[in-house]
Amino acid sequence: MTRMKKILAGVVIVAGLTAAFGYWQIERLADTPLTLQQETIYTLPAGSGRVVLEAQLESQKIIPQSIWFGPLLKLEPELARFKAGTYRLETGMTVRQLLQLLASGKEAQFPVRFIEGSRLTEWLAELRKAPYLKNTLSDDQFATVAAALKLDVSQLEGGFYPDTYLYTANTSDVALLERAHARMNKLVDEIWQGRMENLPYKKAQDMVTMASIIEKETGVSEERARVASVFINRLRTGMKLQTDPTVIYGMGDSYTGTLTRKNLETPTDYNTYTISGLPPGPIAMPGRASLEAAAHPEKTNYLYFVADGKGGHTFTTNLASHNKAVQVYRLAMKEKNEK
Numbered sequence: 646m647t648r649m650k651k652i653l654a655g656v657v658i659v660a661g662l663t664a665a666f667g668y669w670q671i672e673r674l675a676d677t678p679l680t681l682q683q684e685t686i687y688t689l690p691a692g693s694g695r696v697v698l699e700a701q702l703e704s705q706k707i708i709p710q711s712i713w714f715g716p717l718l719k720l721e722p723e724l725a726r727f728k729a730g731t732y733r734l735e736t737g738m739t740v741r742q743l744l745q746l747l748a749s750g751k752e753a754q755f756p757v758r759f760i761e762g763s764r765l766t767e768w769l770a771e772l773r774k775a776p777y778l779k780n781t782l783s784d785d786q787f788a789t790v791a792a793a794l795k796l797d798v799s800q801l802e803g804g805f806y807p808d809t810y811l812y813t814a815n816t817s818d819v820a821l822l823e824r825a826h827a828r829m830n831k832l833v834d835e836i837w838q839g840r841m842e843n844l845p846y847k848k849a850q851d852m853v854t855m856a857s858i859i860e861k862e863t864g865v866s867e868e869r870a871r872v873a874s875v876f877i878n879r880l881r882t883g884m885k886l887q888t889d890p891t892v893i894y895g896m897g898d899s900y901t902g903t904l905t906r907k908n909l910e911t912p913t914d915y916n917t918y919t920i921s922g923l924p925p926g927p928i929a930m931p932g933r934a935s936l937e938a939a940a941h942p943e944k945t946n947y948l949y950f951v952a953d954g955k956g957g958h959t960f961t962t963n964l965a966s967h968n969k970a971v972q973v974y975r976l977a978m979k980e981k982n983e984k
Contacts, residue, residue: 671720674713675741680706684735686753686777688814691729698727698747708740717744724748731777731814753777754811757821761807761932762860764894765790768805768930772821777814793819794826803853803927805829832933840940845880854923856931856939861890865957869935873942875950875960884948886917894928953977 687707689698695718702708717740718725727747734743757775759768769785772778782789791798805825812821837849846852859872879886892908893900895915900908912919915928931939947960949967954977959970 668720670713671717674711675717675721675739677709677740679734679736679738679740679743680709681734681736681738684733686731687734688731689727689729689747693727693729695725702743707734708743714740717741752813754813756809756811758809759805759807759825759930761935762857762864762929763807764929765802765805768822769818772818775812775818777816778812778821779815779817781817781819790822794822796826799850799926803829803850803857803930805930806832807930807932829930833936836933836936836940841942844940844942845877850926851923852939853931853936854927856935857927857929858886858888858890859938860931860935861929862888863958866934868958869938870941870943871945871947871960872950872958873938874945875947877942878946878948880922882948883921885919885921886923888917891915891917891924891928895924 685707687701687705689701693701695715699714703710708714721741724741724744725748727744728750730747730750730752732746732751733753734746738746755775755777757771757778759771765787766785769782769790772782773780773785782793787798787801791801794801796804805822806828808825808828810821810824833849833853837852840846840852844852846855855873855876858876859869863869863872876886876888878884889904889909892904892913892915895913896908909916909918914920915924917924945960946962948962949964949970950958950960951967951970951974953959953970954974959973961967961970
């Protein structure tokens with residue numbers, strides 16, 4: 646072998662070794678775990694290129710500093726197709742898995758929970774606190790919400806389905822409310838179409854109003870249809886509903902946690918001790934079970950019920966029996982407080 650051939654052979658070997666070393670370093674970086682101590686939410690701004698991505702990941706101490714980040718994206722171009730968004734990074738995730746996540750566009754989802762029996766004011770407060778949600782409502786006045794959703798104010802309370810909703814960063818509060826409203830509309834229409842015959846409702850909203858009262862009166866699932874029967878029987882006989890949750894709703898912010906006789910006697914649009922029939926609208930967001938109960942009440946002769954002190958209620962058909970049940974409840978509460 647001539648001297649020139651030996652030199653060329655040496656250059657090829659060195660180049661091969663250099664390439665192999667470079668490839669090894671690139672693969673080593675790709676398989677390196679992220680430098681995270683806990684789950685992290687990372688946002689890649691729109692319009693970000695490789696340089697911005699690398700600088701952000703390093704400055705936020707998500708990946709270690711390395712000269713091999715750029716070469717990795719060139720060696721595996723599918724990893725360079727990252728998309729702007731907000732992502733959930735897990736501990737133990739590797740640099741390659743991070744880049745695969747950014748390329749997938751599968752953004753982090755955040756939950757916001759609205760429980761059965763909660764009011765719209767409570768929903769709006771939850772939306773204000775929800776992380777990464779875009780608050781577009783200027784205030785929490787019902788008129789503002791109605792205008793944003795293109796609804797009448799009367800359609801708000803009771804008009805959103807209580808559930809846990811998942812959303813991605815920068816979803817608007819209005820968009821989330823629209824989802825909940827669409828779900829409630831669909832469910833109410835379905836239950837209204839299949840309701841029991843000859844119920845004393847003039848429209849579907851009356852059923853929702855009844856369901857909201859049931860929701861506030863009992864949390865015991867097997868009681869809901871029985872509670873519904875009491876109120877249905879009262880409507881049919883012309884008795885006032887006389888349900889405390891409607892009084893509380895009508896009092897608004899003036900309610901401090903205790904109902905007095907004066908409260909029960911003070912007229913409001915929602916005070917069913919002073920008005921006849923159903924209140925003008927729902928007093929909370931009912932769930933499916935309460936809607937089903939309002940549409941399919943038990944067939945009973947009950948006209949009264951009172952808490953039994955054990956989490957449920959005692960149901961009676963006449964005032965004398967009801968008064969005895971009230972006395973039993975008060976005695977149970979007295980004994981419980983004395984313990």
